[in-house]
């Protein structure tokens with residue numbers, strides 16, 4: 001008798017779907033141990049990607065909205081406006097912060113992020129991917145360019161997230177940044193003060209990376 005067992009195979013976030021076996025594929029698939037077969041018929045189930053930011057003068061909010069508007073992500077929200085416990089409802093995150101507390105070791109963004117980092121670090125967000133972007137000024141603050149991205153990195157890593165979206169430093173002019181680890185930015189820096197004309201190109205390259213890293217649908 002033919003087995004009618006339904007096999008649910010977890011798909012990477014990039015596929016944005018949960019696969020359910022179909023007859024044709026079951027017939028084509030090689031026999032698997034225990035008569036389990038993988039199907040190509042799928043039922044789309046969107047992953048819920050949250051976009052969270054904070055801002056003082058609006059630059060980070062503007063870029064955050066690009067992510068929400070174009071990538072099937074949830075509407076961008078100020079991290080200061082949400083219940084932090086709701087973060088566990090998301091499958092992945094795109095998070096952004098400006099840097100304002102020049103040279104500071106802690107509370108580098110000078111925004112709502114500073115008040116919630118410890119609480120987020122204590123959450124269990126394991127199994128979720130997070131990508132980081134930052135706003136800074138590589139001219140006037142080139143010794144501390146986008147330093148606050150690294151705080152988001154440590155915080156979401158402590159909560160168990162896999163951080164994706166590492167970005168080459170090529171094309172940026174700066175002296176130092178706490179957000180460079182192993183020769184790459186741990187996320188994508190933007191400089192709306194001096195290089196606003198490069199933001200779209202940087203955004204597009206970052207989106208390509210996030211698709212390759214499986215955070216957003218390819």
Ligand SMILES: Cc1cc2nc3c(=O)[nH]c(=O)nc-3n(C[C@H](O)[C@H](O)[C@H](O)COP(=O)(O)O)c2cc1C
Nearest residue numbers: 055056057058059060098099102136137141145146
């Ligand atoms: C007083 C002051 C301090 C700043 N400190 C830094 C800094 O340490 N590193 C950096 O990259 N940018 C620094 N900036 C630049 C801001 O991060 C940048 O203007 C950013 O776009 C602001 O984003 P927001 O509009 O989302 O707040 C500073 C700007 C000011 C006015």
